[in-house]
Amino acid sequence: MRCSSQTNTHRSLSPVIKALSVALIMLAATGNLQAEVSVSTHISTIGPGIELGYKLSPAFGVRAGWQQFATDFDFKPEDENGVPGDELTYEGDLDLKNGSLMADWYPYQGRFRLTAGLLLNNSGTKLTTNCKTNTAGTVPVANSCEVGGSSVSGSDIGEVDITIDFEERIAPYIGLGWAFQQGKSWFISADLGVAFLGKANADIQTTGSCNNTESCRSQLDDEEREIEEDMESLKFFPVAKLGFGYRF
Template sequence: MMKKWLTVGMMTALLGTGMSSAHAFESNVTVGALAGTTGVGAEASWRFHERVSLTANYAGGLSWDGDYESDDVTYEGDLDISAGALKLDFYPFAGRFYLTAGAMFPDMEANVIGRPTNGGTYELNGQTYNLDSVHGKLTIADGVQPYVGLGWRSSHRNGFGFFSELGVMATNIDVSLSASGSGTNDPDFQENLRAEERELEQDADKLSVYPVAVLGISYTF
């Protein structure tokens, strides 16, 4: 009988400790400044449970310039990058490490200009044209895109801290080209221009996901 009462007493104590620990957690709000592969911005996270938080952020102001050669045309452009995010974070160990998933709202576009690589003629889909210019827009990602990642954030305790995150966002590649000069309204030319768009999209589509890396400093209330 004594052993039975001791066992019941130990179980009751353990349950009481677990309940006390669960009730001891208080929701926290963390705000921070970040920098990464989507630019520089800010973040806010509400940890309403010891294992779950809701996070929103926005970053922008990042620009990449580059060129790409297709047939006898070299395309040059500056890619402007910005993105917002709304994510649900899960802390499996109720500490700093978390897994996250949600939606990103990117705006990643470049205005491109095509220049003849050799001489003054453009080659589009194997055909040569004398044109004044070829220009257009390259979209890496826009709208709403799914996102997954993992990170480290000290939102379980008050005060200053650092945070980091690594993840991937899906892309939706799109290329739109236009040209000026004689013969650009010809149906055959337009078909070759559309073929050039498809070729550029296929090459750019090798980037099926965009890497997201973030470092930041935060304060938890």
């Protein structure tokens, strides 16, 4: 399965976030501004970010946000051929870029809320590797690596580039949360939920002759499937968020 373009997706999501923010500001401008509009910053499992909210009534509210974070990321697929130390170790960057649009229901018109919404997922990772950077093991690997459960020579595979993202670019989200008022305007918030990211997509390209050999290319396809299976647990991604904000 091949990945969609990160650049194109980012361009398509950015206007959505801007439009949502403008819509909330216009909505707030038409109503009562007293303790209705909120601005907050937060840390979360999908990165730090900012959020703009509007309380439609004591029982309902909406929020739009953006989270972004980048960090180093290493990944090693599981051993499939029984030879320790010949697995490729992928190294690169993990880029978290997510917009969000949430609807809140306060069943008791107090601190507690139930939330449903959409996570506009533009996250992904780009990794590189070669046989020289495979894991040190107890069995000499003679400059060969495990690819798709079989050994491939370093000269055949060359430099390896892999891109990983998720199929659900607009991911459903459900969760619950609390907002604790601190004085007249300041507040602390907490959210716990889960986003359905769907199946992971891995795309591997190499600079070696492997791309031009049907049997070797088949092993690369198997490696892609192994990586996708290793990331199956991230299909339902846990989202935890702690925020601090101000209500106008």
